[in-house]
Amino acid sequence: MQDEQNTENIELIPTLDACVQTQAKRLYNKTLSQLLERGENTVLEKQLELLTLFLETADFNKLRSKSEKHLIDGKKVTFSLSADKNGINHHMMVE
Numbered sequence: 001m002q003d004e005q006n007t008e009n010i011e012l013i014p015t016l017d018a019c020v021q022t023q024a025k026r027l028y029n030k031t032l033s034q035l036l037e038r039g040e041n042t043v044l045e046k047q048l049e050l051l052t053l054f055l056e057t058a059d060f061n062k063l064r065s066k067s068e069k070h071l072i073d074g075k076k077v078t079f080s081l082s083a084d085k086n087g088i089n090h091h092m093m094v095e
Contacts, residue, residue, distance in 0.1 A: 010050055010081040014064075016071050020079050021060040024051055053088045054081050063092070070094045 012023040028051040035044040067077045076095040081088060 008082060010047060012079045012081065014067055014071065014077055014079070016068070019060070019064050020067060021055070021058070021064070024055055024058075027051060028055060050081055050083050050088065053083065054090065057088060058090065063090075066092060 010027070012020050012027065014020040014023055018026070028048065031044055031048045031051065035041055035048060038044070063079070067079075070077050078093045078095070080091045080093065083089065
């Protein structure tokens with residue numbers, strides 16, 4: 001996970017110990033905490049909105065099954081999240 005996220009694009013890096021859903025929840029909690037600490041912040045608000053939408057709409061069983069086989073093979077998996085007028089987009093990249 002990155003500390004400073006671009007609101008246009010959020011990257012989540014699952015591991016065998018923490019799936020993409022867990023990583024999204026962790027970043028959601030961290031972002032919410034920062035927002036409560038700092039007060040009004042457009043960047044954090046947009047990031048929180050994107051994470052909320054992802055957590056509410058993603059098929060995590062499908063995402064886990066797609067990513068785990070690569071993680072087991074020792075590859076790095078990154079999920080990239082973005083939003084547009086049609087909703088949320090997520091893409092999985094394997095290195």
